[in-house]
Amino acid sequence: QKEVEQDPGPLSVPEGAIVSLNCTYSNSAFQYFMWYRQYSRKGPELLMYTYSSGNKEDGRFTAQVDKSSKYISLFIRDSQPSDSATYLCAMSARGGSEKLVFGKGMKLTVNP
Amino acid sequence: DTAVSQTPKYLVTQMGNDKSIKCEQNLGHDTMYWYKQDSKKFLKIMFSYNNKELIINETVPNRFSPKSPDKAHLNLHINSLELGDSAVYFCASSPAAGGFGYTFGSGTRLTVV
Numbered sequence: 001q002k003e004v005e006q007d008p009g010p011l012s013v014p015e016g017a018i019v020s021l022n023c024t025y026s027n028s029a030f031q032y033f034m035w036y037r038q039y040s041r042k043g044p045e046l047l048m049y050t051y052s053s054g055n056k057e058d059g060r061f062t063a064q065v066d067k068s069s070k071y072i073s074l075f076i077r078d079s080q081p082s083d084s085a086t087y088l089c090a091m092s093a094r095g096g097s098e099k100l101v102f103g104k105g106m107k108l109t110v111n112p
Numbered sequence: 113d114t115a116v117s118q119t120p121k122y123l124v125t126q127m128g129n130d131k132s133i134k135c136e137q138n139l140g141h142d143t144m145y146w147y148k149q150d151s152k153k154f155l156k157i158m159f160s161y162n163n164k165e166l167i168i169n170e171t172v173p174n175r176f177s178p179k180s181p182d183k184a185h186l187n188l189h190i191n192s193l194e195l196g197d198s199a200v201y202f203c204a205s206s207p208a209a210g211g212f213g214y215t216f217g218s219g220t221r222l223t224v225v
Contacts, residue, residue: 008152034213043116043202043216044155086153099145099168100214102155 003027006089006103015112019076023089023103026070030091032098033065035074038086038105047087048074079110115139116217118203124223125193133188133220135203142207143167144186145214146178149200161186193224 006023013019021035031052036044048063050056050072056063062075072091076083088105092098116137125131137144145168146158160168161180175191186203200221204214 038153041219041221043204043218044214045216046213049213088153088155099157099160101157105153105155107153 003101004089004091004103006106008104008106010107010109012109012111013079015079015081015110017079017110019079019083019108019110021074021076021087021089021106021108023072023091024070025072025091025101027091027093027101028067028070029093030101031094032092033063033072034090034100035061035063036088036090036102038088040085044088079108081110081112084109114217115215116203116205118201118217118220120220121218122221122223124225127193127195127224129193130189130191131193131222132190133201133203133222135186135188135217137184137203137205137215139205139215141205141215142183143205144180144183145204145206146186146188147202147204147216149202149219151199155202159186159188190222193222195224198222198224 004025034049035047037047038044053067060077064073086105086107089103090100118135143162145160149155159178163183164180177189180186200219203217206214
């Protein structure tokens with residue numbers, strides 16, 4: 001079993017839809033959880049991060065962590081064509097210079 | 113002003129050649145990384161340096177050799193290139209302590225023919 005599992009999709013939704021992206025993990029030591037967005041031919045950019053369990057909201061984006069289920073989610077409200085990208089979850093046991101373990105990435109297309 | 117810059121952006125080379133990729137960061141971060149992203153977009157760590165010291169060395173063929181002349185630079189040299197080395201190689205940096213999440217470069221797309 002891989003440490004981090006993520007459905008690679010692809011996922012195609014109409015503009016304005018609510019998008020839910022998910023990852024599961026097996027390593028109970030993970031405490032830091034991140035979502036990266038990667039546009040085509042670009043490097044991943046940090047979108048959201050959370051520490052331990054709970055929710056975090058930033059504009060149209062909400063990140064949720066459920067450590068008891070080893071499950072994390074990213075919700076995108078009122079999705080826009082500019083949200084079309086690959087979304088990668090990532091996690092680590094410690095912050096700072098600890099290595100990140102990534103999911104495979106989910107390719108999202110938002111159609112106008 | 114690019115935070116993490118890699119050169120070259122594209123590299124096409126023949127099997128058996130030796131090539132280098134360079135990375136520089138101007139964020140003042142202490143730690144730098146090399147990640148490999150395969151054709152299925154899976155990102156996997158290769159190496160990590162903290163202030164010029166190698167701290168992570170994943171299971172990578174010894175044809176790959178990283179070098180960090182100072183904490184702002186991390187280069188990757190690859191000997192005897194093979195077809196399977198074709199991938200996108202990303203450099204990233206992070207603070208050593210406090211704060212988390214990496215800043216990635218835009219990648220070097222390596223194609224071995």
